[in-house]
Amino acid sequence: MALSNEALERELANDLQTLGDLIHDESFYPELYKSLAGVPWSRDDSHIALSWKKTEELLNEVRARHDKPKLRLAQTGGEGEISPRVADALEPLGWTPGAATPRHDDAHIDS
Secondary structure, eight states: OOHHHHHHHHHHHHHHHTTTGGGGOTTHHHHHOOOOOHHHEEETTTEEEEEEHHHHHHHHHHHHHTTTOOOOOOSSSOOOOOOOHHHHHHHGGEEOOOOOSSSSSTTOOOO
């Protein structure tokens, strides 16, 4: 059964918390932002596509859980470029990237 967009977003946020050393690596966040912003990520029978701003908010929520300051990530360039390091980190958790979000996608979550 497909999950709601909100439930899938929570699963993604929870999975990001499990990335160990990567989540403490400052250089990982710009890669993660570019790889998530505007890219549909699938898991099981569901997919989610976060807006650029929503991606920034999600990543800053992850950072806040680790007492890290907020980053300005939205519209910093490279959105939709999937980093091999991000793909390799999320694949074992069941996440698969798709092509950049089309003009309209019901799974697109805006801020």
